[in-house]
Amino acid sequence: MFAVTILGNNSALPAHERHPTAQVVTIDDRLLLIDCGEGTQMQMSRYKIKRSKISHIFISHLHGDHYYGLIGLLTSYSLQNRETPLHIYAPPGLEKIIQLQLDIVHAILPYELVFHCITCEEMLVDEEKFSVSCFHVQHRVPCYGFIVTEKKKPRKLDLKTIEAYSIPVSFYNNLSMGEDYVTSNGEVIKNELLTKPHALPKKYAYCADTKFYPPMAKIVQGAELLYHEATYLDNLRERAIERFHSTSVQAAEFAKLSDVKKLLIGHFSSKYEVLEDFLTETVPIFPLTEIATEGVTFII
């Protein structure tokens, strides 16, 4: 499985039972956390996220609504006797903030905490099944977006042949993962007969907090799923520009420029109690837009 679960979709001021930014990316049996606003650990409990499986945390920038929940999560890991090392990627300054809070009570973590300072666009993690790279976005403070790439490439189904063999739909997912099909008579139908290799690995692009910035489109080009902030509706475009944020329409225009499959919008200003209007404004420009609703998992 390659998916993202939303834990927080609100901008700086928590409101309307919405929380500051946090997302969990699932890749097979691994979890990655992107941003960690206040209350992230409570949201993890609420939505049954297996927090012990998180190996890497990526913090886009040091505005509080993207990291104030980190110290609480790290402390809770300690209380839960975590032993697995934890890697944190963030712009300069976060390690000092965390260390100061641990030192003040002479806390010694039972697990290894490894800080990686992000200062330029680079490959951050390159593992067998996935990689994570970062790129500059345009915000008021140093801020990075992240691209998570799933290395295991699911195969493309050859539906004509599959139907000719009367293979049940419930097995299609296994086929795309490279499995052979065994009929009730024990006959093995080789996967290569039924599928074709996929040309491109799937990507999830997370654009953090950013103003509308068309040159960034080529970096996230072709992603299966793009997360782009939409702090305001489009009538507040001036305010968005001033504060280095984006509007609904700008997010949709950026998705169109980037030629991504699907757009996820979030980081809504607390001034909006309901969010329907965001879709009203984006869908005419980019039909496959969804609201990053808290608790919802989006398959990539």
Add this chain to the structure above:
Amino acid sequence: MFAVTILGNNSALPAHERHPTAQVVTIDDRLLLIDCGEGTQMQMSRYKIKRSKISHIFISHLHGDHYYGLIGLLTSYSLQNRETPLHIYAPPGLEKIIQLQLDIVHAILPYELVFHCITCEEMLVDEEKFSVSCFHVQHRVPCYGFIVTEKKKPRKLDLKTIEAYSIPVSFYNNLSMGEDYVTSNGEVIKNELLTKPHALPKKYAYCADTKFYPPMAKIVQGAELLYHEATYLDNLRERAIERFHSTSVQAAEFAKLSDVKKLLIGHFSSKYEVLEDFLTETVPIFPLTEIATEGVTFII
């Protein structure tokens, strides 16, 4: 009104939809915040606390479950353009933690933030309608309890006379606040006829995180309401001692020693999903015990 509203009643690890410690004390139209665990600002929204009315924040100690929510609250005040000064009382170290997080993004607060470092037992606030003093409790790190005293002394009802005048029960509260009663015929019955002055001002004593420590009883003696932690049930007394926490039975014994009117217990370990057993253990020793349930306001 003199009351305390519970925003968090759990110990370090948030669980079972319970939150880390935070309480709001209401005195007339003023609000005081005692401790501020992660998510306190969200709990304030959930329970309709008018956060702008908070003038003073008291942090008992620097274990994260008592202050990790502070930076988020301070930032939100800034986003809400607070202008009223805010006073924070805490053991040494908190100002540096908060300032570092503000400095990293060059934040300038639109309101005055005044840190007061607590290093000994003293009167912290002495205003017209209330005072707050602090006292040492026995924990692993420097930790203080707080006594909030309401200076306006409600008068004692003379029930015999009141009943003789057939004054409705709904007016009893007004009588205790010194109001005269006007009958349906316009006859004024002077308050002095119906009430007597109260000898002692009402006190709320908050004992923070502490091991069972009988000598402390004389400090909170006679409080109308005592908050004492009860992290564990009494079968884990050894663990409580080791970690400088208390059990249900110890909290009840302390309340009995202190000769307080009512006991509120909280700071429950995340190992307990339900809390009924805490009352089963405390009530036989100190009958007027209540669970510090989140969202509930206890009149003092």
